[in-house]
Amino acid sequence: xxxxxxxxxxxxxLLLTGLLCGPANAxxxxxxxxxxxxxxxxxxQGFPPAADKQITFSNYLRFPHTRWAFSHIRELLPTTTVGRxxxxxxxxxxxxxxxxxxxxxxLADGTKMTxxxxxxxxxxxxxxxxxxxxxxxxxxxxxxxxDRPHMAxxxxxxxxxxxxxxxxxxxxxxxxxxxxxxxxxxADSGFGNASVRQVMDMTTGIRYSETYSDPSAEIWExxxxxxxxxxxxDYSGATxxxxxxxxxxxxxxxxxxxxxxxxxxxxxxxxxxxxSGTSFADLLEQxxxxxxxxxxxxxxxxxxxxxxxxxxxxxxxxxxxxxxGEAMRNNGRFNGQQIVPEAVVxxxxxxxxxxxFAGAGCATLPGWSYRNxxxxxxxxxxxxxxxxxxxxxxxxxxxxxxxxxxxxxxxVAANGANDPVSLPAYAALANYLNAR
Amino acid sequence: xxxxxxxxxxxxxLLLTGLLCGPANAxxxxxxxxxxxxxxxxxxQGFPPAADKQITFSNYLRFPHTRWAFSHIRELLPTTTVGRxxxxxxxxxxxxxxxxxxxxxxLADGTKMTxxxxxxxxxxxxxxxxxxxxxxxxxxxxxxxxDRPHMAxxxxxxxxxxxxxxxxxxxxxxxxxxxxxxxxxxADSGFGNASVRQVMDMTTGIRYSETYSDPSAEIWExxxxxxxxxxxxDYSGATxxxxxxxxxxxxxxxxxxxxxxxxxxxxxxxxxxxxSGTSFADLLEQxxxxxxxxxxxxxxxxxxxxxxxxxxxxxxxxxxxxxxGEAMRNNGRFNGQQIVPEAVVxxxxxxxxxxxFAGAGCATLPGWSYRNxxxxxxxxxxxxxxxxxxxxxxxxxxxxxxxxxxxxxxxVAANGANDPVSLPAYAALANYLNAR
Numbered sequence: 001x002x003x004x005x006x007x008x009x010x011x012x013x014l015l016l017t018g019l020l021c022g023p024a025n026a027x028x029x030x031x032x033x034x035x036x037x038x039x040x041x042x043x044x045q046g047f048p049p050a051a052d053k054q055i056t057f058s059n060y061l062r063f064p065h066t067r068w069a070f071s072h073i074r075e076l077l078p079t080t081t082v083g084r085x086x087x088x089x090x091x092x093x094x095x096x097x098x099x100x101x102x103x104x105x106x107l108a109d110g111t112k113m114t115x116x117x118x119x120x121x122x123x124x125x126x127x128x129x130x131x132x133x134x135x136x137x138x139x140x141x142x143x144x145x146x147d148r149p150h151m152a153x154x155x156x157x158x159x160x161x162x163x164x165x166x167x168x169x170x171x172x173x174x175x176x177x178x179x180x181x182x183x184x185x186x187a188d189s190g191f192g193n194a195s196v197r198q199v200m201d202m203t204t205g206i207r208y209s210e211t212y213s214d215p216s217a218e219i220w221e222x223x224x225x226x227x228x229x230x231x232x233x234d235y236s237g238a239t240x241x242x243x244x245x246x247x248x249x250x251x252x253x254x255x256x257x258x259x260x261x262x263x264x265x266x267x268x269x270x271x272x273x274x275x276s277g278t279s280f281a282d283l284l285e286q287x288x289x290x291x292x293x294x295x296x297x298x299x300x301x302x303x304x305x306x307x308x309x310x311x312x313x314x315x316x317x318x319x320x321x322x323x324x325g326e327a328m329r330n331n332g333r334f335n336g337q338q339i340v341p342e343a344v345v346x347x348x349x350x351x352x353x354x355x356x357f358a359g360a361g362c363a364t365l366p367g368w369s370y371r372n373x374x375x376x377x378x379x380x381x382x383x384x385x386x387x388x389x390x391x392x393x394x395x396x397x398x399x400x401x402x403x404x405x406x407x408x409x410x411x412v413a414a415n416g417a418n419d420p421v422s423l424p425a426y427a428a429l430a431n432y433l434n435a436r
Numbered sequence: 437x438x439x440x441x442x443x444x445x446x447x448x449x450l451l452l453t454g455l456l457c458g459p460a461n462a463x464x465x466x467x468x469x470x471x472x473x474x475x476x477x478x479x480x481q482g483f484p485p486a487a488d489k490q491i492t493f494s495n496y497l498r499f500p501h502t503r504w505a506f507s508h509i510r511e512l513l514p515t516t517t518v519g520r521x522x523x524x525x526x527x528x529x530x531x532x533x534x535x536x537x538x539x540x541x542x543l544a545d546g547t548k549m550t551x552x553x554x555x556x557x558x559x560x561x562x563x564x565x566x567x568x569x570x571x572x573x574x575x576x577x578x579x580x581x582x583d584r585p586h587m588a589x590x591x592x593x594x595x596x597x598x599x600x601x602x603x604x605x606x607x608x609x610x611x612x613x614x615x616x617x618x619x620x621x622x623a624d625s626g627f628g629n630a631s632v633r634q635v636m637d638m639t640t641g642i643r644y645s646e647t648y649s650d651p652s653a654e655i656w657e658x659x660x661x662x663x664x665x666x667x668x669x670d671y672s673g674a675t676x677x678x679x680x681x682x683x684x685x686x687x688x689x690x691x692x693x694x695x696x697x698x699x700x701x702x703x704x705x706x707x708x709x710x711x712s713g714t715s716f717a718d719l720l721e722q723x724x725x726x727x728x729x730x731x732x733x734x735x736x737x738x739x740x741x742x743x744x745x746x747x748x749x750x751x752x753x754x755x756x757x758x759x760x761g762e763a764m765r766n767n768g769r770f771n772g773q774q775i776v777p778e779a780v781v782x783x784x785x786x787x788x789x790x791x792x793f794a795g796a797g798c799a800t801l802p803g804w805s806y807r808n809x810x811x812x813x814x815x816x817x818x819x820x821x822x823x824x825x826x827x828x829x830x831x832x833x834x835x836x837x838x839x840x841x842x843x844x845x846x847x848v849a850a851n852g853a854n855d856p857v858s859l860p861a862y863a864a865l866a867n868y869l870n871a872r
Contacts (some may be wrong), residue, residue, distance in 0.1 A: 042460075044742060047709040048678050054741045075738050078493075080511050083583060086731065089522070147519060197502050233669060242484050273483040295522060297733060305490045306480055309545075 030411040033120040034366045036064035038143040043068040058230055063411035064388070070151040070409050071143040073315050074299060077228070080308060082281045082289045082298035082316075082391060090293025090323060090335040092434065095134035098434075103427030107195035107420060116427040118152045119252050122391050125150060126318040130326050130403040140318075142409070149315035153388030156300070157265040160375025163283050164272050165344045166198055172274045175200065182271040182417045185242070191267050198254045198370050199268050201352045205252035210263045212413055218248070221261065226303040241266050241307045258357045258370050262311035265373060269310030284385035293335045294326065313390065318405050325394040325403035328384070342405040344372075349384055349398075350375030364419035378383035391418040400430035440544060466716070466847040469556040474579040479504040489859035494666055502826070506587040507561065507579040509751050510735060513664070518717045518725045518734040518752075526759060526771040528728025532568035533869075541864030551850060552574050554661070554861040557845045558827050558854050561586060562754040566762050566839040567869045577753075577843070583732060585751035586843035589824030592750035593701040596845045597809025599719050600636055600708050601780045611636065612727060616706040621678070626686035627734035635704050636808050637788045641688035644697045648849055657759050658699065662739045677702050677743045693795045694806050698747035705746030715743045728763065729771045730756040748824065751814045754841050761830040761839035764820070780808075785820055785834075787812030800855035827854040837864035 023214040030141035041064055052140065060069035060076050067328070068077060101116040119127060125144040129137040145151055167173035173182075175197040180187040190206040191199065198204050209217040223229045225238035238244035245267055269280045276283055281300050289298055298320065301313030323334060328348075352369035355392050362368065367378040377383040391408030404426055410417050463709055466472070474480075475598040477500055496505035496512050505512060535782035555853035556564060561580040565573040603609035609618075611633040614625040616753050618632070626642040627635065634640050645653040659665045681703055692860055705716045717736050725734055734756065737749030759770065764784075768776030788805035798804065801812040813819040822830040827844030840862055846853050 046714070047706060048676060048741050048743055056740055073511070074735075075514050075516050076512060078511050079515075080508075086525070088584065147522065240484060270483060279483070299510075304492055305510055306486050307484055348808055 008211060016347070028391060031064055031127075033123045033141070034123075036067050036123070036411075037141070038064075038068035039065070043143075043359060044072075044144065047323045058193055061229065064411070066124070066411070067123070067409045068143045069406070070390070071145075071148050073083055073151050073301065074149075076303050077317070079313075080279075080281050080297040080302050080306070082285050082295040082300060082314070084292075084297050085290030085291060087293050092130070092322070093134045095131070096137055096138075097136040100129070100429065100432070101139050103432050105424050107424055111426075113421065115425060115429065118421050120420045123408050124391070125407045125409055127404065127406045128318050129320045130322055130329075132401045133326060133330075134431065138318075144318070144407060146319060147317060149296060149298060149317055151312075151388075151392070152314045152316060152321070152386075152407070153312045153390060153392050154190060154262070154265075155321070155386040155388040155392045155394060156310060156312050157262075157373040158386035158394070159288070159314060160269050160272060160280060160310040162340060162344065162348070163201060163280070163287060164196070164268055164288060165347060165372040166341060167272060169195075169341050169344050169347075173272065177228065179267060179271060180272045185246055186267065186270070189246050190248045196268070196271055199264050199271065201258065201260055202260060202264045202265055202370055202373070203255050203352075204261070205250055205254045205256060205259075205354060206263070207249045207251035208263050210260070210262060210292055219262070219433075224342050226301075226307070228301070228307055228309070240305045241303050241309060241311075242270060245270070252384075256356070258352065258360050260370075264296065265307070265311040266307075268373070269308065280310050288324065288327075288339060289320075291335060291337050291339045292320060292323045292342050294323065318407055320395050321407075322403060322405035325396050325405055329396045329398055329401070329403050335417060348372050348374045349382070351379075351384075354378070364402060364416060364423060388392055388414065389413050391415070391422070393422070395426055397426070397430050402430050402433060404429075449634050455732070457576050467500055467699035469559045469577070472559070472847075473577070474505050477503070479579075480598070484811045494809055497665065499845070501846070503559070503561070503845045504579045506826070506843070507581075507584050509587045509737065510585075513733040513737050515749075515751070516715075516717050516742070518736060518750070518751075519754075520728075520730040520733050521721060521726030523726060523790050525731050526568070526754060528758070529570045531567070531572055532574075533567075533572040536565070536573050536865065536868070539864060539868050543858050546676050549857065549861075551861060551865065552809060554857050558825070559844050559859045561843040561845055563840065563842045564754050565865065566756045566758055566835045568766075569762060569766075572869065574754075580754070580843060582755060583753060584755055585732060585734060585742050587748075587824075587828070588720055588750045588752055588757070588843070589748045589826060589828050590701075591706065591822040591824040591828045591830060592696070592746060592748050593809040594822030594830070595697075595720055595724070595750060596701055596708060596716060596746040597636060598776060598780065598784070599716070599800055600632070600704055601783060601808040602723060602777060603708060603711060604632075605777050605783075609708065615703060615707060615793060617712045619703070619859055621682055621704070622703065625682050626684045627681065630690045631639070632704070635700050635707070637694065638700045639691050639694055639788075639792060640697070640698060640700055641692065641695075642697060642699070643685045643687035644699050646696070646698060655698070660793050661741075662745055664737070664739075664745070676741045677739050677745065677747075678706060681706070687690050692792070694788065694796050696796065696806075701747040702743075702745070704809070705744065705860075716746050724760065724763075724767060724775060725756075727761045727771060727773050727775045728756060732756055754843055757830050757843075758839060758841035761832050762842055764830075765832045765837070765839050770871075782810050784810045785812065785818070785842065787815075789819075790814070800852060812841055814818075823851055827858070829858070829862075831862055833862070836870050838866050840865075 055065045103115040122245040125142050126140045168175045178193050179191040186192050194204045211217045221237045222244050224231045225244035228242045296317040298316035300308045325336035329341050331342045334346045352371040354369045355419045357369040369376050375385045382399045383397045391410040395404040491501045506747045523681035537549040561578050562576045581798040604611045614629050616628040622628050630640045646655040647653045657673045660667045662677045732753040734752035736744045763770035763775050766782045767778045788807040790805045793805040805812050809823045818835045825847045829842045
């Protein structure tokens with residue numbers, strides 16, 4: 001039995017990226033958050049763990065293995081460091097609010113739920129809420145601890161998007177230039193004549209499916225190319241992320257509509273790295289991570305030839321994610337420094353074209369748009385967010401002076417499974433914090 | 437072409453561990469240190485690197501690829517963190533001595549050489565000398581930088597040996613008990629009736645060869661078992677380090693003689709983890725790394741089921757290795773704390789039985805012995821050292837009040853290749869620093 005057969009037989013409900021707008025189609029009812037707690041499951045206990053309690057490269061993406069794996073990615077895959085750069089840790093002032101757990105709110109269908117219940121409903125591994133810059137709430141569940149990086153999945157995209165926007169603001173990167181100017185290897189691909197701006201806003205017209213239930217969907221080969229899942233013994237596909245990108249074909253018209261496709265983020269990273277002469281990880285360390293006063297080094301998953309997976313490979317501690325969110329809430333300023341230029345944050349907050357977003361099927365995000373790889377609510381609402389599959393988020397609500405960082409391991413690989421609970425919970429908390 | 441064929445065709449002169457006493461048998465003259473500098477070679481430059489400049493899991497252990505790979509192990513293999521535990525970095529006072537480079541010394545054959553020349557002769561990637569606790573010399577070459585962990589290879593063994601000795605001192609671990617008491621799975625192996633002490637001092641009688649030139653040597657299967665080198669498509673051997681250990685057979689009598697065999701270190705780690713209920717990495721973080729005021733997290737290579745490779749998988753920054761050496765020079769005290777008990781350091785410094793060591797073929801180490809996985813010179817000389825293949829070392833010379841930490845990537849997988857230059861260089865430096 002090859003590793004792949006093994007994989008194919010498994011009820012893989014998820015993968016590393018994407019389907020951020022898709023509906024929640026759980027094939028069967030999975031274990032709930034408490035029953036799937038890695039301690040309860042007994043994953044990876046003892047030396048060595050029992051055979052049926054081992055989490056390996058061959059099974060780590062299967063729920064409930066994911067509840068352990070997402071907090072231990074570096075033990076399963078090769079990774080590269082995003083260093084904290086030896087700086088003093090920036091203080092996050094504490095103002096805990098024990099009353100938050102009991103906060104009651106209502107779902108769209110009228111169901112009532114408390115904040116504490118919502119955390120279980122969404123398989124939360126960790127959540128931290130900053131209000132006016134102070135930590136009002138911080139909890140860890142399952143395998144996650146304060147000092148342990150967790151897989152951020154597509155939250156990664158907002159980092160490469162921010163870095164790209166910073167380079168555009170500096171004139172190092174021309175957003176109107178076509179991708180092929182920076183990456184000639186992509187000239188004959190569907191990306192070749194797309195503009196950098198179209199890639200940044202995911203309005204490229206390309207043939208690429210992230211429908212996990214379809215075994216022929218491109219997301220599968222992309223994941224095998226990136227060495228993120230096992231390859232069959234007779235594998236003859238692409239053996240690196242960038243080799244795959246060169247094979248992506250055009251479909252439709254660039255610029256017409258937003259379509260959430262992870263490959264755009266890696267095309268953007270390729271462009272950014274060529275324009276800056278610096279790797280994504282080094283750029284992130286130099287421009288952002290090394291300035292935040294981060295508590296922990298972050299890290300990024302790499303493929304077989306060292307390509308850093310910008311579509312979803314970043315891992316970081318929850319507190320450090322909250323620090324970045326707080327920087328974004330404060331128009332780029334944090335830890336005594338202007339880390340991200342004000343104009344770049346303003347550009348993100350202005351958002352993309354909601355009309356181009358409306359057709360993408362993001363039923364939980366009415367009136368939102370996508371800009372520089374951030375999800376942006378209407379101007380009236382004002383929120384913006386980094387979002388990763390299985391419930392990862394950095395959620396910034398400037399009007400409520402609130403930032404939420406969350407890691408999770410929801411069994412369903414679509415934020416359609418989290419949003420119906422999470423977004424009302426966040427909105428209720430925003431109201432609650434500001435009413436008191 | 438499978439990965440293995442690829443590997444077998446290559447002139448693999450090295451592997452991850454061992455042969456610490458063997459002679460230097462370089463098959464041909466390799467590139468010298470300057471010609472093999474990773475920058476000069478152009479390894480892993482650009483996005484992506486050119487095909488012939490890529491370093492991957494399939495080729496990383498080939499010289500000169502090693503000169504890049506040993507400073508980038510986490511990008512090639514799964515690893516686990518040994519955290520610095522958020523402590524303040526301990527200050528290493530500076531007292532640079534620019535005159536050291538010109539220090540001239542003599543090899544056994546009468547050849548004269550300067551200190552600076554000796555660094556190139558041994559393919560030094562980084563070296564730091566502490567004298568009376570101050571940094572008198574610190575240099576980085578090739579791919580290594582101050583903030584970058586480097587593969588420590590068998591220097592790792594001295595960490596598990598020290599931790600084991602600490603647990604023995606606390607009564608948590610009984611050195612006289614047989615291995616099978618702690619690890620019943622090893623009862624039927626060659627290790628089963630060996631005492632923990634015999635494992636700690638590598639005087640077990642087992643059938644295990646680390647002769648790299650012999651394709652049937654056990655070191656090859658051990659490396660495949662640990663997922664440290666590619667496995668052939670039809671591989672049917674052990675798929676974890678501990679699965680392999682259970683297959684090791686007895687040969688000769690336990691306790692008779694020192695014989696350097698890496699498997700002892702992983703048996704010891706297995707015993708230590710069972711006795712303490714804590715993983716090697718966590719124990720190292722709790723007992724040592726988190727107390728040193730380390731600058732960087734360290735990390736340890738893990739196998740397919742998460743087993744931490746105690747025989748040679750630790751990676752750390754040079755300065756942090758020097759901090760640990762300085763703690764050992766000061767009888768376990770550093771950074772305002774007694775990190776390793778005085779009695780444990782004293783036990784290491786007393787050494788093992790030189791008569792049992794004499795027959796092991798360590799021609800460069802006359803009068804030395806092996807204790808708690810440290811190499812120990814005669815009482816008159818007083819030095820003790822952690823030593824890793826390709827020239828890694830933490831070299832402690834208490835009489836000279838000197839500690840040397842060195843990382844290197846010598847193409848020859850035997851310290852017989854380094855010692856004829858390194859040991860006279862270290863001795864000359866000890867004299868020089870104390871004469872002035």
